[in-house]
Amino acid sequence: MQLTAPATRQTTAHDTDGMAVAAFILGLVGLLVLNIFLGPIAIVLATAALWRGTARKGRAYLGLGLGVADLLVLVAFMQADNTVSWSF
Helix, strand or coil: CCCCCCCCCCCCHHHHHHHHHHHHHHHHHHCCCCHHHHHHHHHHHHHHHHHCCCCCHHHHHHHHHHHHHHHHHHHHHHHHHCCCCCCC
16 A cells, blocks of 8 residues: 555656756846845755756856855845845
8 A cells, every 4th residue: 555646757857957047047036136035045946956967057056156146145235234134
């Protein structure tokens, strides 16, 4: 008796390429808005894409770098304003 359903499909290279591109786009957009959310998501997606063997390693590394840059920008603005978050 199986407690879970059998796996129907494996993760393909197309899925991991999509994760790499999504990490790049989210990291790029995160430099402008919502960097506290988009930065970590870009880091996680890029790491997962690299771990699963994406063909778009350059985009995954760019997404990883941009995700880290998102968090560094957030920290820089928090230090400049002496606040915990953005202040308008």
